[in-house]
Amino acid sequence: MYYLDSKIENLHRIFDQNERKGFLRLDLNENPGGLPQEFIDDALKDVTPQFVAQYPETLHFTEVLANFLKTDVSHLCLVNGSAEGIRYIIQAFTAPGGRIVGVVPSYFMFQVYSEMYGRDFVKVPYNEDLTMDVNNIIKELTDETQLLILLNPNNPMGNVYSEDEFRNIMEVANNKQITVLIDEAYHHFYPGTFINYALNHEHVFVTRTFSKLFSMAGCRLGYVAGWPEGVKMVQKLCTPHNTNAFALKIAEKIIETPGMLQSLIEKFKEGRGWLIEALDRNGYAHKGEAGNFLFIKTKTDAQIIVERMKAEKKILIKSYPNVGEFGTCLRVSIGEKKYMEKFIEALLEIDKN
Numbered sequence: 001m002y003y004l005d006s007k008i009e010n011l012h013r014i015f016d017q018n019e020r021k022g023f024l025r026l027d028l029n030e031n032p033g034g035l036p037q038e039f040i041d042d043a044l045k046d047v048t049p050q051f052v053a054q055y056p057e058t059l060h061f062t063e064v065l066a067n068f069l070k071t072d073v074s075h076l077c078l079v080n081g082s083a084e085g086i087r088y089i090i091q092a093f094t095a096p097g098g099r100i101v102g103v104v105p106s107y108f109m110f111q112v113y114s115e116m117y118g119r120d121f122v123k124v125p126y127n128e129d130l131t132m133d134v135n136n137i138i139k140e141l142t143d144e145t146q147l148l149i150l151l152n153p154n155n156p157m158g159n160v161y162s163e164d165e166f167r168n169i170m171e172v173a174n175n176k177q178i179t180v181l182i183d184e185a186y187h188h189f190y191p192g193t194f195i196n197y198a199l200n201h202e203h204v205f206v207t208r209t210f211s212k213l214f215s216m217a218g219c220r221l222g223y224v225a226g227w228p229e230g231v232k233m234v235q236k237l238c239t240p241h242n243t244n245a246f247a248l249k250i251a252e253k254i255i256e257t258p259g260m261l262q263s264l265i266e267k268f269k270e271g272r273g274w275l276i277e278a279l280d281r282n283g284y285a286h287k288g289e290a291g292n293f294l295f296i297k298t299k300t301d302a303q304i305i306v307e308r309m310k311a312e313k314k315i316l317i318k319s320y321p322n323v324g325e326f327g328t329c330l331r332v333s334i335g336e337k338k339y340m341e342k343f344i345e346a347l348l349e350i351d352k353n
């Protein structure tokens, strides 16, 4: 008998149509400039037919990564973008109908995966002033809760958790035997991390990606860090050879090239500083403590600005509805200063009453 899972049939997904060639893309938190061309040329110069023909060798790269993170390979699982790791954690560590607690707004795939697997995603909202009260998270950690999802920093809110806040949350999660997933996709833009919890405690995972600071979204590479038994469970769900050899090669070169990461961080900081200064100078309220993105409260309709930026300026940005006191506002990805200049010039021209 033919069968179709009704959860999949009813699932609402938005697929990127990928017609973004020639656009300045400030909508998906990629690095608009990317890595230096010479760096890419150099990374690819010894690509041979055999390199392309063979399945990727993941152990070598996992060792490089383990060394970089000062851990060992048993704590790491490579995934085809961190979105893949997030999915497997939800699949393995929660049951059908199981309770998952997460903040909103946030990276939407947490809700999509919860729906896909028939889990109950409980939303903890932000305060009107766009701050997060951790007591509201703790209140939702009932005995039935199986998974808590935290993002540090959160996309799109840009907020982070202090050590004390995090410790308080973890204490309750531990007592109630709740697995904790900390999404650190935007680590490096912000140096604070809770990866030591994942490396030193059971039932805590950190997911990270090479799509953001490492500027490799087109290659698809991420990892799950956690306790060895938990990591093994995630590994079991992976498709065979789930990561690709080009991604591993470029990521290894970034990690092993002295000064490379630092130069990416510096360019980002310069772009961020310039953007914030320009917004302040022109009377725009903005929000985003950490991460390579900012919320901007516009003077005119944010959705119309998104459409006009695309049609008239070939700049892609996003609008978000119901963002507390910001109402409907823009979320703009931060890149090098030259891209921020282009964005501000266009914003000042379009956002006029």
Ligand SMILES: Cc1ncc(COP(=O)(O)O)c(C=O)c1O
Binding pocket: 028, 029, 080, 081, 082, 083, 084, 107, 151, 154, 155, 183, 185, 208, 209, 210, 211, 217, 221, 222
């Ligand atoms: C918070 C967060 N987590 C995870 C991801 C997924 O990243 P990737 O699958 O490219 O590693 C994103 C992508 O934008 C994100 O914003």
